[in-house]
Amino acid sequence: MNIWRNKQEARLAIQEWKATNHKLALVPTMGALHEGHLSLVHAARKKAERVVVSIFVNPRQFGKNEDFGRYPRQEAKDIALLQEAGVDGVFIPDIDTIYQQGHATGVQVQGSLTEGFCGAFRPGHFEGVATIVSKLFLQLRPDLALFGEKDFQQLQVIRRFNSDLDIDVEIVGVPTLRDSTGLALSSRNAYLTTDELAIARQFNGILRQAIEQAIATPQSLAKISRESVENLLRIGFTKVDYLAFCAAENLQILESLSDNSRLLGAAWINKTRLIDNFPVV
Ligand code: AMP
Secondary structure (H helix, E strand, C coil): CEEECCHHHHHHHHHHHHHCCCCEEEEEECCCCCHHHHHHHHHHHHHCCEEEEEECCCHHHCCCCCCCCCCCCCHHHHHHHHHHCCCCEEECCCHHHHCCCCCCCCCCCCCHHHHCCHHHHCCCHHHHHHHHHHHHHHHHCCCEEEEEHHHHHHHHHHHHHHHHCCCCCEEEEECCCECCCCCECCHHHHHCCHHHHHHHCCHHHHHHHHHHHHHHCCCCHHHHHHHHHHHHHHHCCCEEEEEEEEECCCCCECCCCCCCEEEEEEEEECCEEEEEEEECC
């Protein structure tokens, strides 16, 4: 397995693969890998002859008071996991490879895709994401790239700029991998104490229940959302940033269900912020 720290090394190897007509799939991550990340790798291996995983904890997608400093970092363990998963290359760019002296460009997706949900609570976050992902696309030129539906808003933002800027990487969304209780796997779950974990594990159930109600009874989605927020607070969540039904393609809030609706939620347990979402089916 190749390990590259700068784009020149990575490009050299990738050019050789391309010369032999090998399709390249990229899985961008921030490390602290878990089975959810590995499910993207497995999906990638089915779709391309060569799979590259990038690991970069991108400072520009964290707000000033967010968890950049304490975000889990475990490079040696991540490399071992990726080796075992049969990855061809790991790109672990140093900070200068991504943000060279004088870097002054950002990629900003505007409108409903970034105004609501996490965009409203994490100013600058999606610009940070769109900038780093477009840089990775341009540095490595993959044929396809895989992203988790766990970060559904992020997935839609990436689809948008990739299409708007004619980057034309094939974007593949992969369903969320969950533990046996339905909790979405996340690097941030590592922050949770045993008691907090017990609370976190009820998040998905409350979202699923809201969806069942929305399908079963023609009542207002806003009312169901409000009651679900109350349920989250009652079981021990300390703050709910949002919980709302939206149209999957543009993330506009819905008053009644449409063909392709999705429920998105973000809530805090003390210092840990969790997000999750489900399609309404
Ligand atoms: P992160 O390292 O958190 O930036 O995540 C890297 C990629 O893995 C993103 O595309 C995430 O959506 C995806 N991912 C994270 N958790 C999961 C999960 N539980 N199931 C599927 N994909 C995931």
